[in-house]
Amino acid sequence: MRSNTAERWIQDRVDRYGPVSKLSLLGTPTVLVTGPAANKFVFFSSALAMRQPLSVRRILGERNLLELGGADHKRIRGALAEFLKPDMLRLYVGKIDGEVRRHIDERWEGRSTVTVMPLMKRLTFDIITSLLFGLERGPVRDALAGDFERVIEGVWSVPVDLPFTAFRRSLRASAKARRLLVEITRETKAKLERGEATRSSNLIACLLSLADDRGVPLLSEEEIVDSSIVALIGGHDTSSILMAFMIRHLASDAQTLAGMVQGKYQTHQIKKHHYFKQKLFSALSMLISLRGAEHDEVAKGKGDGEALLTWEDLGKMKFTWRVAQETLRVVPPVFDNFRTAIQDVEFGGYTIPKGWQVFWTAGVTHMDAAIFPEPHKFDPSRFENNQSSSAPPCSFVAFGGGPRICVGMEFARIETLVTMHHLLRRFRWRLCCKEDTFARDPMPTPLHGLPIEIEHRTYY
Template sequence: MHDFCFTIPYGLILVAGGVIGYLKKGSMASLGGGVGTGLILILAANLSLKAFEKRKNSYFALVLETVIAAVLTWVMGQRYYQTSKIMPAGIVAGISYRWQPYSSQGRMTMLSTLTFTNFNRSDKIIEAQMVTTVKRFHYKNQQKKINNSLSVDIFYLIPFAISSVSLLHYHEHHHHSSPVSDPSFPSPNQEKKSPQRVPPGSLGLPLIGQSLGLLRAMRSNTAEEWLQKRIRKYGPISKMRLFGKPAVFIYGQAANKFVFASDSSNIVNQQVKSVSSILGDRCILELTGEDHKRVRDALVSFLKPESLKQYVGKMDEEVRNHLEMHWHGKQQVDANPNVYEFAEIQVLPLMKTLTFNIICSLLFGVERGTRRDKLANDFRYMIEGMWSVPVNLPFTRYNRSLQASARAQKLLKVLIGEKRVDLEKGASPRQDLITCLLSIRNEKDEQVISEKEIIHNVMLIMVAGYDTSSVLLTFLLRLFANDPAIYAAVLQEQDEIARRKPNGELLTWEDLAKMKYTWKVAMETLRMFPPIFGGFRKVVKDIEYGGYLIPKDWLIFWVTGITQMDDTIFPEPSKFNPSRFENPASLPPYCFIPFGGGPRICPGYEFARIETLVSIHCLVTRFTWKLLCLDNSFSRDPMPVPTKGLPVQISPRKLP
């Protein structure tokens, strides 16, 4: 009976040690290992106590202890270390019954220590010491009877409790270290190469990890500082848990090359669960191999420059209509078109409306009306929940985004059906993106892109174009208001183009080619204020980077801003200098990545360039504006959002 009185406190000590390790060091290894092992001991001790009181059920207790230990050990190994290569501690613990079926110290100590060893599976010394100790228990307990078991065995039990707590506390930063050789306990694997370590850091709480901390930092525009703090603490490579997945954070030119240029047999493009659930699993962000190439080629067939040339005029027309409705319309007084007052508007919401209308018109063929308004509302909700903790509970952002995604997909399915009928009636296959995708067929006259793939990729393009372009335009207008020299140079370039065109004539592809300085200003804005904070890749097999092991199925988390503000790449990075892009080809590769890089570079890059240049031309040649909020700060949610949506006072401008 006394044996069980010491086994249960031993379990409580392990539980307490695990909690202390987590509270003091943020160590999930301490929490998982200590609490799990301690609870195994307590549960097993109680089961064994009941069984021994009845005696005849002792084998039942043996089986229960063995199953409990094996299952919990495996679950914790999978949960906290993403490995199924476990030492069957529970089974070995069961064997300890045969060595000494009536010694609770021997049995419980072996059960707990071998379970703990599972969390430190590379440390052969601990394994050997534990087996030796169990044998010692076996030898000593053979010399006495069960009723005298409260003897010197306790001296072995107490050191185990203390050492286990210490090891659990120490475990977070060293559980993947190379095993230390010890001639007293030779191992058959001692001559093999030491296993690599996963990067330092902490996985944090299950599911949540560091997600909330990152999101808080993004919303307060301190995300780069938040990451720099991790870099100072752990170095340029560290592990974390984001949005339910274990991830490794890397940054810099070499990291970007590793992410964007790696073979798809090592790294594939996979977003966090919140993004993939909202956009769908058949968009090019999720596809790999031949599927990715097939769908990407279909998208590029419409989005390549040669195809987009014919849409410049239509885009110009859409921008002019938007300005007449939302900018000029804000100023007219008493229905007199010649009398104006200074009007106040919020730039960001209007830029979102503009980019959404352009995408709806050119890419989807959806004209103004109720359907476009519904789509706009649903896409706004979708974007809000894309970087959120993927817990699908009512009233959460994630839940609202999923519902909005379902509504948008339903509407797009109806739209695809209408486009298919138009094609059968002889409509041009180049009139919009959806019609183009429906018309692509292989040599067997089969549709190359499935309906599901069309829907998911249309949603991706909508989200990407809707938010990124509107953010870029908003920050350009803020820049022009804050920097008169930059504004004057852009205005001069755009006025020169406008003066050469007959009144009312739409822009052409040739006009865009003359907007070289304006695009350099746009690229410098993208460098300093990238709309996309970062992204994810999935590791499909164990790979090495920077001397560390990145385990299979982990994510790689990369960011844009830290590299683009690196003073070793861009001197005086905080100074706005468009001349950096005088010759974009001279930039070091994988340093300027607002559109990604490698074979997965954004296929909508050229569309975004045309959209930006046409919009800026129309804005600067027709309006002047003054900032009403001098606060130049912004938050990320997940895109950059200026304070109060950038309120400005606008007035019309006539071409000189």
């Protein structure tokens, strides 16, 4: 993972043993399954249960969505889906837009270089804490951001609770964050009772408002806190990685860039890169005519540019979302996952014994030339009909699939489109590092956090 050769290791194993093979991982007998049929088996089989490492259970809570199954999983997932459904999310587009504008004004504007990865992580954190918890900008949100960083550091660590270990730091930070979320939950409950908040105010208000036919709350306080932490982690890492790798790719893909925005550039910054700019301008000039620049078209409809983006505006950014999907295909944020066989189960002509791990990975289907021709070529047109028409089901699995498909998929789409709209309309950038590499630990991270040189964009 850290040397970024995991895909090659998996593919070599598939070439040698086929799409089903056994091995030992972390001291546990394991079956590696690959291909669309294997993905479908993992996502839909009732004989397989989620299996999270002990560190995840200790830090995120025993009632977290990743750990639960059966009726409890369905109940809590349904509660989260109630807040994250499109009808609810369309109410928050303007609020997300405001967070993105403030972030860019404070952390991008007036600078000649920025480091993208930590900026995207802070942006997604601010968006999520605002919408999910109702936390406004200030010292409380800043303190939670520090705690959250320490939580993330230990989620996938060796669960040894000793001083000075990442696991101990993460446990302490998790306990502190949970105390804050309990306080927020109780304050929100009081506001709902006084009529000072509504079901649509934020995620916690929505979860507190859900009840059965007898008026009994669907979720306990512990389940609300655990669900909030999982939502924070799930929405923070994956979206920030997606946007960082989109920025990374667009730095060197003029053709894709031209489908998003047109424009001239200011010359008071990065003058030493005159040759680079000449080449880029030339490529853009030739390619702009190939497809309309959708973000410029959206901006034209906003008048003076001060009006916030709307749900309808996002519906016009179809090409940008195809670019995002292709980015996820090439660099899926989640490389693999595990299930546990809760009974003997058949797959591919083999019996997987009860208690064995089932190891699943996205890269095998994403980079299969029989499914996605020329898989190493970046081609957003693969997703012109939401997914390549020639690809079998369960081939593109960046968001998982089945009953556990990412519940925040639509939320990720909104914050990605809003963020890319403002970055593309205001800046152009160039990679600082000649070596354009990344490693996984366990999520993909660009070299040095992806430092870039930026210049402000002017318009025709």
